[in-house]
Amino acid sequence: MNLIRDKIEQLAKHYLAEIIALRRKLHTIPELSFEEYQTSDLIALLLEKYGIEFQKGIAKTGVVGLIKGKNPQSKVVALRADMDALQIKELNDVEYKSKHPGKMHACGHDVHIASLLGTAKILQEIRNELNGTVKLIFQPSEEKYPGGAKVMIEEGVLKNPKVDVIFGQHVYPELDAGQVGMKSGKYMASTDEIFLTVKGKGGHGAIPDRNIDPVLIASHIIVALQQIVSRNAKPVMPTVLTFGRIIGDGMTNVIPDEVKIEGIMRTFDEEWRAEMKKRITKMAQTIAESMGGKCEVFIDQGYPYLVNDKKVTENTRNSAKKFLGNENVHNLEMRTTAEDFAYYTQHIPGCFYRLGIRNIKKGINSNLHTATFDVDESSLETGMGLMAWIVYRELLNV
Numbered sequence: 001m002n003l004i005r006d007k008i009e010q011l012a013k014h015y016l017a018e019i020i021a022l023r024r025k026l027h028t029i030p031e032l033s034f035e036e037y038q039t040s041d042l043i044a045l046l047l048e049k050y051g052i053e054f055q056k057g058i059a060k061t062g063v064v065g066l067i068k069g070k071n072p073q074s075k076v077v078a079l080r081a082d083m084d085a086l087q088i089k090e091l092n093d094v095e096y097k098s099k100h101p102g103k104m105h106a107c108g109h110d111v112h113i114a115s116l117l118g119t120a121k122i123l124q125e126i127r128n129e130l131n132g133t134v135k136l137i138f139q140p141s142e143e144k145y146p147g148g149a150k151v152m153i154e155e156g157v158l159k160n161p162k163v164d165v166i167f168g169q170h171v172y173p174e175l176d177a178g179q180v181g182m183k184s185g186k187y188m189a190s191t192d193e194i195f196l197t198v199k200g201k202g203g204h205g206a207i208p209d210r211n212i213d214p215v216l217i218a219s220h221i222i223v224a225l226q227q228i229v230s231r232n233a234k235p236v237m238p239t240v241l242t243f244g245r246i247i248g249d250g251m252t253n254v255i256p257d258e259v260k261i262e263g264i265m266r267t268f269d270e271e272w273r274a275e276m277k278k279r280i281t282k283m284a285q286t287i288a289e290s291m292g293g294k295c296e297v298f299i300d301q302g303y304p305y306l307v308n309d310k311k312v313t314e315n316t317r318n319s320a321k322k323f324l325g326n327e328n329v330h331n332l333e334m335r336t337t338a339e340d341f342a343y344y345t346q347h348i349p350g351c352f353y354r355l356g357i358r359n360i361k362k363g364i365n366s367n368l369h370t371a372t373f374d375v376d377e378s379s380l381e382t383g384m385g386l387m388a389w390i391v392y393r394e395l396l397n398v
């Protein structure tokens with residue numbers, strides 16, 4: 001029996017209807033990366049109403065709130081929710097359907113914001129029981145490079161007061177509502193985007209000897225680059241190289257002047273990541289040159305890999321088990337998707353865990369980034385209550 005645990009659980013139940021209404025409101029007003037103005041205004045309005053001090057306009061549309069407990073200097077825990085939506089036309093026929101044409105909260109960031117506001121309300125109510133300070137980070141632009149996390153860190157979000165530990169949660173359609181999952185150590189991949197332009201000399205397809213065929217060169221490059229994954233990457237180092245776009249706009253009998261190839265690379269080690277970029281560049285350039293053409297290489301720097309601190313994750317797992325029961329806390333595997341929460345974990349210890357939102361009986365099981373994505377809203381009760389409980393316990397751990 002723990003009185004604080006029970007109090008947090010009751011408060012989460014008590015606030016659920018209000019937080020569901022808030023999530024629905026946010027769902028109707030999705031905004032793209034670094035354009036989250038209405039969202040930002042709504043968050044500020046609510047923090048003001050809850051009596052929580054805050055600052056607006058960090059990294060353009062970011063909002064940062066502060067809740068001080070009884071020993072505010074002893075430890076500072078930060079909680080992060082991302083705010084941006086996607087360029088997807090919503091296909092759900094629900095009363096809270098997106099009112100912004102062509103935009104949709106299809107990655108659940110509306111749930112993250114509403115849930116964090118619920119957590120804030122709970123923590124504000126029990127602040128005299130908190131042994132430290134809680135920083136609430138509402139972050140813009142998770143979906144788009146360079147990522148709001150990077151900009152917020154550059155603008156000092158982890159300082160003044162200095163943050164000791166950070167937590168983030170993300171909706172997860174592979175777990176039922178009421179459950180959570182996490183992984184200690186390396187969890188999500190680094191991500192970079194690759195842009196190759198193969199230059200040849202176009203002309204009549206029937207007399208290839210007079211031309212330099214960039215289509216054939218591009219084909220060799222695409223096949224050859226996979227050997228970086230199969231022959232150069234250590235077998236224990238997960239590595240992904242995918243090309244999803246190739247444009248060679250000639251005709252059946254016309255060889256084009258150039259071919260564009262675009263793709264991604266993902267991995268879990270900074271040294272190997274840098275080495276991969278060198279190998280891709282050298283291989284693409286030398287193959288093109290050996291065949292008489294040229295290849296221009298541009299690799300756009302994305303997010304680093306995300307690492308969950310071992311000790312913090314162990315504490316989080318134990319907190320989750322005490323709050324939800326052992327059977328509702330799952331161990332997850334590494335994922336080759338990416339998250340800009342990774343930037344925080346490069347600076348300070350943190351834990352990024354997953355919140356179950358699936359409900360197969362209700363037909364709620366669409367994937368993230370799809371036009372039919374939705375959540376079982378009972379997950380908001382789990383989301384806000386669990387996070388408040390994790391914070392309470394983490395602050396006791398000085």
Ligand code: NI
Pocket residue numbers: 107108109142170
């Ligand atoms: Ni997301």
